[in-house]
Amino acid sequence: MSDPTTPDDTAQVAAWLDDLARREMAIEAIAALGSRAIDPLASYLEHGPQPVSQSRVLAVEMLGRLHDARVPKLLRKLLRAQPLHDLPPELFESEYRVKDAAIKALVTQQNATENDVAWGIQSERLPSAVRAAGTLGLASLLPSIVGLLTDDVLAAPAESALQALRPESIRPLLAAIQAWLDPSQDTPRIRLALIRAFRWLAAANVTVTENLTDQALDHASPMVQGAAALVVRDRQAPSIVAALLHGALSKEPLLAFDCRDRLQEVEQPLVEPALEALHIDRETDVYGNAHASDIWGRYWLLTRLLQLTRHDAASLYRVMAVVSEGELVAGLHRWTSPSAISLKALLRHPDSHVRAAAAAAVERLEPFETGHWLADRLGDRDRHVRRQAYAVLRHRIQARHIRLSRADIPLWAWCLHPLKCMHLLLLSRCP
Secondary structure: OOOOOOOOHHHHHHEEEOOOOHHHHHHHHHHHHHHHHHHHHHHOOOOOOOOOOOOHHHHHHHHOOOOHHHHHEEEEEEEHOOOOOOOOHHHHHHHHHHHHHHHHHHHHHHOOOOOHHHHHHHOOHHHHHHHHHOOOOOOHHHHHHHHHHHHOOOOOHHHHHHHOOOOOOOOHHHHHHHHHHHHHHHHHHHHHHHHHHHHHHHOOOOOOOOHHHHHOOOOOOOOHHHHEEEEEEOOOOOHHOOOOOOOHOOOOOOHHHHHHHHHHHOOOOHHHHHHHHHHHHHEEOOOOEEEEOOOOHHHHHHHHHHOOOOOHEEEEEHHHOOOOHHHHHHHHHHHHHHOHHHHHOOOOOOOOOHHHHHHHHHOOOOOOOOOOOHHHHHOOHHHHHHHHHHHHHHHHOOOOOOOHHHHHHHHHHHHHHHHHHHHHHHHOOOO
């Protein structure tokens, strides 16, 4: 039998909870009281919401650590007391965290019921309640969970719950997508929900009917089209490639990442639509507003195009024509496996920054692609290009990938930097 609680315990526990500067000490001291701390903690929580939530959250967390028959009843009472929609704005956020902690504590106590979780989702919209539905396998709450994909705050825990409730979660999600595709339902929140739903289905490798994907690919939002393309098996089709490109160049980071990952599997069908997308340089967001394409998406796509056109000089020149010099430099820095034919062309680019980046990329050539022709850049009119060409040639000579003779070095280079040119020749003659 536990020792009875004293008035001193109640005052001391309240003091510990209010001392935000010594949280660890408060945790240890309250835990040491054991079941004697239950009544003081309950008394503290009965004072009602506070503008700052930390003390009340700590009180709830400490209750969750105490295994006593009284604890679940206290947590359940706190969860339902003073619904959030009845609170003034200055207390809403604070008590939101407290109630969320109460659901966590009930789950920790293994005492959370379906009614508790349903209340937390439907009335209070608590992230922990959404996650608890998945943890506890409450498939009856799937309609409410699917609907939360329209909520920016609760979408992530809803996706986790849907994953935990597979395969039961697939059918209601597909039914929701069908309803959301109705043009009369089209809003920015619905568009975001569709994007999240298709991303989730793609990650779960769920087969989606052609009828549903066709409707989504005809959607007014290019971002929804890109998300729908993630679940289509035939990724080489021109319409699918175009949709994935819209997603890859959008400013929605998770969608962009997934679309770029799918486009890694696409080769020749990618070139023409990618050139068109880079030339247009505009993408439409979920609100229907046009913005410049995501710069990191453009860098990624440019690097992918450089790789695909690496042995085709004509296609490479087309790529160079639709991007800025700055983007071309960024693409060259990200290009891990360039080809000699491409770098030869880029070393003649009118912009010195592009020539310097191309000279640096020569060092990433395979050993059998010598880079012997880089010596011509030792006489470049830009000193940064000359410096980069010298550094790369020195490294490749030292690695025994190439050898230079006097005839390989242009006369103008001898006039500009005779000592560096002589150094390269001496390195070439070393055994």
